[in-house]
Amino acid sequence: MTVSGQHAKMCCSLPTVENRCLGSLIECGSSGVCIPPSQWCDGVSHCPSGEDETRCVRLFGPDFILEVYSPVSKSWYPVCQDDWNDDYGKIACKDMGYNTYYYSRGVATEVSFKSYMKLNTSAGNIDLYKKLYSSDSCASGNVVSLRCIECGLSTKSMNIMNRIVGGSGATPGQWPWQVSLHVHGIHVCGGSIxxxxxxxxxxxxxxxxxxxxxxxxxxxxxxxxxxxLLRNGYRVQQIISHPDYDTDSKDNDVALMKLETPLSFTDTVRPVCLPNPGMMFQPNQQCWISGWGAEYQGGKTSNNLNYVTVPLIERSRCNSVYIYNGMILPTMICAGYLGGGIDSCQGDSGGPLVTNKNSVWWLVGDTSWGTGCASPNRPGVYGNMTVFTDWIYKNMQAYNSNFNHNLI
Incomplete structure (x- = not known):
């Protein structure tokens, strides 16, 4: 995997996705109604089906703490485990855009919360969020940890070797979330499940x-x-590009693909975890990139999947005059070696930058751009996934709500 001339790291030159909502406006389901983000979860239904008031839930930190937004105090609160059960967990997962449910369990919190959201079990069979009320106490002392999908598991333990540029050949199940994206039988980009x-x-x-x-x-x-080339591959039903993506600066360089038919998860096909709000990835944290990109600047894409480890680089350092001179925006993250020699390259675009934290693999970024491949003082630049998770969940929820799936 290694790229020269400042350009995106996609392979092969082969229309822009139209967003029905302009700018940062969010579409209500598939109704065509667009509202500003400030009207989400504000206690007033602005969408025809009230979607803006049901998607007020998130998972926080590496322990997947379930939090609910209170439009009254304009704050997020953890959900107390008292009276919580799997049925509520399934509803919360659906509201985040998942058609799957893994588990809910109570966890003791490292920090003491001043307020919680608690279930009013006598409220009858009404909407989950109408059953929740703010409380200063939580009898169990535990908050809900919610997993909607079993993500971030690799079947292979890492033996860290240093062709991606300067990387190693992958083994089956090592990077099970990595996909190859083809147009007309040619590998163009990578992606993550x-x-x-x-x-x-x-x-x-x-x-x-x-x-x-x-x-x-x-x-x-x-x-x-x-x-x-001997297989059919999965067809793509929909492409959703970030509405604020900028072609020139590569700001907001992220997109979603919805498959026509669902993947079957196996030892070699599994999802990676999206980073939750509140997760901080530190400079020098070891990450891994993988892909079928060129193994040297100007080379052709690799036949085999390669991977390599790269450390994160602090944004201020990456923005210094001798590196990228202010081009690294908050939607971007740098990783690599300032000495050069190891990097992503053409054909690696869109593929994963991952790290392992709490025994889970997290998607830190998607391969975006760089000047050359593995050149000194020109590390790889990746889309900053922590900035994009809210946008991803909202789109998954909007487009999944058009279909009736059974929770798995």
């Missing part, structure tokens, strides 16, 4: 003539490009 039907990639991968979902095929669980 986040649910059975949703793939995260880079917005620059799906620009212009690449914006037609029907021209794409997604290959999961296969390490070898030659083998993919």
């Amino acid at each position: 986040i649910t059975r039907q949703w793939i995260v990639t880079a917005a620059h991968c799906v620009e212009g003539r690449f914006s037609d979902p029907y021209s794409w095929r997604v290959y999961a669980g296969i390490l070898n490009q030659n083998e993919m």
Whole structure:
């Protein structure tokens, strides 16, 4: 995996996705009604079906603490475990855009909360959020930890070797969330599995003539490009590019692909975890990049999946005059070695930058751009996934609500 000239790290030159809502406006389901973010969870239904008042839930920190938004105090509060059960967990997961449910359990909090959201069990069979009320006490002392999907598991323990540029060949099940995205039988970009039907990639991968979902095929669980040519791949039903993506600066370089048919999860096909709000990734934290990108600047894409470890670089350092001179925006994150020699390269675009924390693999970023491949003082630049999770959940929820799936 290694790139020269400042450009995005997609392979092969082969229309822009139209967003029905302009700017940062959010669409209510698929109704075509657009409202500003400030009207979400404000206690007043602005959407025809009230979607703006049901999506007021998030998972916080590495322990997946369930939090609910209170429009009254304009704050997020953890949910007390008292009287909580799996049925409520399934509703909360659905409201975050998941059609799956893994588990709920109570966890003791490291920090003491001043307020909680508690269930009023005598409220009868009404909407989950109408049953919740703010309370200063929580009898169990535990808050709800909610997992909607079993994500971030690799079947292989890491043996850290240093071709991506300067990387190693992957083994089956090592990076089970990695997918190869093809147009007309050619690998163009990478992507990451986040649910059975949703793939995260880079917005620059799906620009212009690449914006037609029907021209794409997604290959999961296969390490070898030659083998993919013998398979059909998964068809793409929808492409959603970030509405504020900027072609020139690569600001907000993230996009979602919805598959026509769901993936079957196996030892070699699994989702990665999206980072929750409140998760901080530190400078020098070890991360891994993987992909079928070129193994040297100007080279052709690799037949086999490669990977390498790269440390995160502090934004202020990456923005210094001798590196990227102010080009690294808050939606971006730098990773790599200032000495060069190891990097992502053409064909790696959209693929994962992951790290392991609390024995879970988290998607820190998606491969975005860089100047050259593995050049000194030109580390790789990645979309900053912590900034994008809210946008991802809102889109998954909006587009999943068009279909009736059973919770798994």
